[in-house]
Each structure stands twice: as C-alpha cells, then as structure tokens.
Amino acid sequence: MKLRLSLLMGSAVGIILAGSTFTSEAQASNLTYTDTAISSSQLSTPAVAGTPVTLGNSVATSDNVNNFSSLQTNVGNLFLENAQVVAGASGIHAVPYGLSNSTPYVSVYSNGAAVFTFTKPVSSVSFDWGSIDTYNSASAFSTNGNTLTITGTQLTSSNGNQGLGGSDLVTITAGLNDSIQSLILNSSGIAFEAGNFSVSSVPLPAALPLFGAAIAGLGGLGGLGLRRRKAAAV
Numbered sequence: 100m101k102l103r104l105s106l107l108m109g110s111a112v113g114i115i116l117a118g119s120t121f122t123s124e125a126q127a128s129n130l131t132y133t134d135t136a137i138s139s140s141q142l143s144t145p146a147v148a149g150t151p152v153t154l155g156n157s158v159a160t161s162d163n164v165n166n167f168s169s170l171q172t173n174v175g176n177l178f179l180e181n182a183q184v185v186a187g188a189s190g191i192h193a194v195p196y197g198l199s200n201s202t203p204y205v206s207v208y209s210n211g212a213a214v215f216t217f218t219k220p221v222s223s224v225s226f227d228w229g230s231i232d233t234y235n236s237a238s239a240f241s242t243n244g245n246t247l248t249i250t251g252t253q254l255t256s257s258n259g260n261q262g263l264g265g266s267d268l269v270t271i272t273a274g275l276n277d278s279i280q281s282l283i284l285n286s287s288g289i290a291f292e293a294g295n296f297s298v299s300s301v302p303l304p305a306a307l308p309l310f311g312a313a314i315a316g317l318g319g320l321g322g323l324g325l326r327r328r329k330a331a332a333v
Contacts, residue, residue, distance in 0.1 A: 181211025195229025204294025
C-alpha cells in the first residue's frame with residue numbers, strides 16, 4: 100500500500116505514508132481537534148461552516164476490500180487503497196449516523212487508507228466519524244511539518260454503535276500561520292466510515308485586500324498619465 104500510494108501521490112505524501120514521524124511537542128501543539136457526539140438535531144447539516152467536500156461520481160456499486168483508486172474532489176484529490184466511496188450500508192460498512200442512504204461517504208477496510216490532499220491552504224477540516232471503532236485513526240499533516248493523529252479510543256462515542264451515540268463530529272484545526280495539506284484515514288479492521296466532509300480556507304491577511312486596491316489605484320493613475328501625454332502630443 101505504501102509504495103503504490105507513494106508513486107501515485109508524489110514524494111510529499113509518499114514520505115508521510117512511508118513512516119516519517121513528527122514527535123516534538125512544539126510541532127504537535129500546532130494542530131488541535133475537537134469532537135462532539137452527533138445528536139439527532141445535527142442530522143443532514145454540514146459538518147462546519149465552510150466548503151462541503153464532494154466525493155465525485157465514483158460511488159462503488161459493490162464492496163471491494165482490495166480496491167485501489169483515486170478521484171478528484173472539489174478541494175483536491177482522494178486516494179484510496181483497501182477503501183471505497185460508498186453509499187448505503189452493507190455487511191462490512193454502515194452509514195455514519197446522520198447521513199442518508201444515498202449520501203456518499205468513505206469506507207476504509209482492513210489495512211486500508213483514504214488520503215485527502217488539498218490544492219489550496221485549509222485552516223480546518225471537519226467530518227462525521229461514523230460507528231467509531233478503537234482501531235480507526237485519522238492523521239492530519241500541516242504545511243509547516245506538524246502532524247496530529249487521533250485514534251478511535253480518544254473520541255467521545257468510541258463504542259462501535261451504528262446508531263445514535265456512536266458517531267462524532269470531528270474538527271481538526273491548524274495553528275496560526277499554518278495550514279492543513281492532507282488528511283489520512285486508516286483502519287486495521289472493518290471498517291472506518293466517515294462522511295459529511297467540510298473544509299475552511301485559510302483567510303487572506305487583512306492587509307492584502309488593501310494592498311490590491313492600492314496597486315489597482317496606481318494602475319489607474321498610470322493610465323491617466325499616459326492619456327495626458329498622448330493628448331499633449333496631439
């Protein structure tokens with residue numbers, strides 16, 4: 100799995116999957132997470148205010164625990180190994196609580212991985228972690244080299260239940276002057292189900308819009324001077 104994902108995704112994520120670790124306290128403190136048990140009042144709502152992630156039109160029509168594929172999302176790419184984008188329930192995966200049977204979600208099987216990479220800086224990523232198992236884990240990697248790994252045992256609803264009380268809304272947030280570049284979902288058993296993904300973009304520095312307006316203004320003044328010189332020449 101590690102080799103094929105490395106070849107497909109390039110050196111950056113390949114190094115991550117090959118086992119690079121970031122263990123210093125300073126690095127680990129720059130990515131944080133919150134988790135909240137999903138209640139019935141949260142059904143069919145986006146994970147957070149931001150951009151909902153579309154999982155494409157590649158919903159699997161049958162279970163394949165040895166699947167290897169990639170697809171494009173509206174915020175980047177999704178690489179799957181021993182994992183699929185599915186809808187509805189089967190004997191090996193269950194719909195995360197709150198999603199409809201027709202809503203696509205990611206199901207990661209034994210020794211599998213689902214890797215999201217983002218084409219633009221992301222300040223936070225949220226998702227519904229369904230029927231949480233102790234052998235599920237999610238890892239976020241930042242532009243500054245920070246990492247954060249969350250295991251199922253750390254979450255509020257870590258009991259494997261497929262209904263109310265078994266799923267959490269998880270939000271991972273980057274620290275100041277940092278952004279999230281990838282999210283990896285892993286499982287050592289069947290299965291890790293997650294859906295309702297949403298990301299928030301890194302806001303532009305407050306001075307940038309003013310800077311842009313100033314440049315535009317200077318351009319306008321330059322054009323005015325050119326027109327005056329042309330008029331004088333005539």
